[in-house]
Amino acid sequence: MSHPPSSPLLELQNISLSFKGVKAITDLSFAVAPGEICALIGPNGAGKSSLLNIINGVYRPQSGLIRFDRVEQRSMRPHAAAELGIARTFQNIALFKGMSVLDNVLTGRNLKRRSSWIEQALRVGRAAGEDDRQRAAAERVIEFLRIQPWRDAIVGRLPYGLQKRVELARALAAEPRLLLLDEPMAGMNAEEKAEMSRFIVEVNREYGTTVVLIEHDIGVVMGISDHVVVLDYGRKIGDGPPGEVRRDPEVIAAYLGTRH
Amino acid sequence: MLYQEAGQFSTRYADDRRLFRLRQDRLGLALLLAFAFGAVPFLGNDYWFSAILIPFLVLSLAGLGLNLLTGYAGQLSLGSAAFMAVGAFAAYNFELRVAGLPLLASFLLGGVVAALVALLFGLPSLRIKGFYLIVSTLAAQFFVQWALTKFSWFSNDNPSGVITAPKLEILGADFGSPAGRYLLTLGVVAALFWLGHNLVRSELGRNWMAVRDMDTAAAVIGIPLLKTKLLAFALSGFFLGIAGALWAFTYLGTVEPHGFDLNRSFQVLFIVIIGGLGSILGNFLGAAFIVLFPLLLSNLAGLLPAGLIDAGQLENLQKIVFGALIIAFLIKEPEGLARLWRRLRERARLWPLRY
Numbered sequence: 001m002s003h004p005p006s007s008p009l010l011e012l013q014n015i016s017l018s019f020k021g022v023k024a025i026t027d028l029s030f031a032v033a034p035g036e037i038c039a040l041i042g043p044n045g046a047g048k049s050s051l052l053n054i055i056n057g058v059y060r061p062q063s064g065l066i067r068f069d070r071v072e073q074r075s076m077r078p079h080a081a082a083e084l085g086i087a088r089t090f091q092n093i094a095l096f097k098g099m100s101v102l103d104n105v106l107t108g109r110n111l112k113r114r115s116s117w118i119e120q121a122l123r124v125g126r127a128a129g130e131d132d133r134q135r136a137a138a139e140r141v142i143e144f145l146r147i148q149p150w151r152d153a154i155v156g157r158l159p160y161g162l163q164k165r166v167e168l169a170r171a172l173a174a175e176p177r178l179l180l181l182d183e184p185m186a187g188m189n190a191e192e193k194a195e196m197s198r199f200i201v202e203v204n205r206e207y208g209t210t211v212v213l214i215e216h217d218i219g220v221v222m223g224i225s226d227h228v229v230v231l232d233y234g235r236k237i238g239d240g241p242p243g244e245v246r247r248d249p250e251v252i253a254a255y256l257g258t259r260h
Numbered sequence: 261m262l263y264q265e266a267g268q269f270s271t272r273y274a275d276d277r278r279l280f281r282l283r284q285d286r287l288g289l290a291l292l293l294a295f296a297f298g299a300v301p302f303l304g305n306d307y308w309f310s311a312i313l314i315p316f317l318v319l320s321l322a323g324l325g326l327n328l329l330t331g332y333a334g335q336l337s338l339g340s341a342a343f344m345a346v347g348a349f350a351a352y353n354f355e356l357r358v359a360g361l362p363l364l365a366s367f368l369l370g371g372v373v374a375a376l377v378a379l380l381f382g383l384p385s386l387r388i389k390g391f392y393l394i395v396s397t398l399a400a401q402f403f404v405q406w407a408l409t410k411f412s413w414f415s416n417d418n419p420s421g422v423i424t425a426p427k428l429e430i431l432g433a434d435f436g437s438p439a440g441r442y443l444l445t446l447g448v449v450a451a452l453f454w455l456g457h458n459l460v461r462s463e464l465g466r467n468w469m470a471v472r473d474m475d476t477a478a479a480v481i482g483i484p485l486l487k488t489k490l491l492a493f494a495l496s497g498f499f500l501g502i503a504g505a506l507w508a509f510t511y512l513g514t515v516e517p518h519g520f521d522l523n524r525s526f527q528v529l530f531i532v533i534i535g536g537l538g539s540i541l542g543n544f545l546g547a548a549f550i551v552l553f554p555l556l557l558s559n560l561a562g563l564l565p566a567g568l569i570d571a572g573q574l575e576n577l578q579k580i581v582f583g584a585l586i587i588a589f590l591i592k593e594p595e596g597l598a599r600l601w602r603r604l605r606e607r608a609r610l611w612p613l614r615y
Contacts, residue, residue: 078479082480107470
């Protein structure tokens with residue numbers, strides 16, 4: 001691995017975010033080591049999704065620093081984050097509903113294009129050979145996630161569980177270094193959850209992709225993650241390996257309440 | 261069974277990239293083109309060329325221009341006629357002021373100027389969406405018409421702002437006859453439709469649809485919103501500009517700025533809505549509907565006993581029926597005639613079975 005264990009892939013330092021005076025995240029710091037699966041957990045409204053939105057530049061925090069691959073920034077921009085190799089999926093599926101599965105996956109590769117739109121429109125120059133390479137890369141992802149039968153289906157007409165998988169495919173098509181998953185298993189049954197967990201672990205193992213995910217199912221979180229960060233009311237109340245975090249009295253209190 | 265795709269396998273990605281994947285479709289298109297280029301010029305009469313076929317082709321092209329912007333990239337526009345006007349007047353001025361400029365080059369330059377103007381009026385699209393964007397494109401509509409009327413330089417100081425088509429000549433061949441003008445229009449329109457079809461299936465076309473369907477997600481996966489939207493405006497302007505130049509040169513012969521008023525913009529919008537947003541074929545279907553339907557209505561009215569409806573009433577009646585049909589369409593088939601065609605094709609594939 002290119003990074004020594006001492007240098008995290010992603011590091012957030014003293015991040016604070018508020019919306020018109022309402023504090024969503026307060027003075028939060030944590031680090032994600034390269035190659036790990038890091039889970040963000042916490043009750044609803046704890047600021048988990050906001051945190052992902054900060055990491056890939058949809059929100060800009062009022063204070064704090066983000067360090068990705070040792071480059072320090074006050075905040076990200078979505079396009080810059082994509083170019084650095086940060087891909088994500090959304091809590092409410094954000095696919096391009098009018099397009100086919102294949103086209104959705106291909107959009108994920110838009111940053112890998114080198115030929116210009118003029119070459120593509122006139123079908124000259126680098127366009128044709130590149131089309132083949134992009135298609136082949138998209139097909140590899142489609143095969144990896146086993147969505148070949150729906151390749152030409154319009155995404156908006158697919159069932160929910162499949163749409164979640166297509167969204168993961170679109171993110172993977174970009175060959176990201178950091179994959180942000182916002183509740184990838186929300187609304188799934190046990191079988192679908194098991195399948196999705198397996199995909200996430202496989203992505204992590206086969207491609208060495210670092211994963212940060214938000215998940216409410218504690219069983220899944222404890223099962224697949226190397227590192228758990230617990231948020232409550234925009235503050236970090238736990239950070240460590242899953243076994244340690246689940247014994248932390250403060251985490252138990254936030255989840256189960258305290259005895260008075 | 262009529263329309264059987266069994267046994268036609270794509271074994272290379274290049275097969276999937278073809279204009280049409282099915283042999284029947286390719287054969288159909290080749291026959292259609294051969295008929296349109298080879299047979300129609302001999303079969304048609306001057307009325308058909310001048311009053312039906314040429315406006316149909318030009319309006320199809322205008323529909324394609326707007327469809328790229330609205331149907332594919334999801335940006336609403338009411339400025340289509342303005343960009344057509346820019347194309348027409350720019351082509352006219354290039355032809356007038358640059359000695360020896362080939363006709364096709366002046367069309368191309370007209371399209372480029374229209375693209376630049378469309379790009380300028382597309383700039384607000386980075387900040388505003390939907391209804392509010394319509395206002396910005398409406399500004400283009402009024403501004404262009406005003407500028408073309410106000411500054412007589414554009415119409416070479418013609419007192420009523422009218423421009424007249426130059427001699428339609430390409431490489432010494434004269435395209436001035438109705439059949440010639442038809443062939444010239446058909447050639448330009450066919451070439452641009454090929455280009456348009458390629459565009460919407462390319463990376464840029466996918467980016468347009470991504471911006472249309474969900475622009476935040478598009479930004480997050482690295483699609484440059486600014487460039488994508490502006491290219492949609494520019495390319496839409498390019499197609500509309502050439503459509504405008506054809507409208508002036510091969511259809512009407514003489515045209516004034518008033519010929520490209522808001523009504524024309526609405527006409528192009530109706531073509532796109534009736535034909536089908538986000539469809540290439542839909543532009544032809546919508547344009548055919550817009551051109552043929554009024555003719556059909558007046559012919560039907562001719563069958564009624566004389567004196568029952570006078571000419572003035574007939575014209576109003578046409579508008580009423582037309583408006584009612586558009587509303588009916590939007591309710592019954594919001595995806596347009598292209599969707600009906602797709603469904604028909606699915607049926608033909610399975611026939612005589614139902615499923």
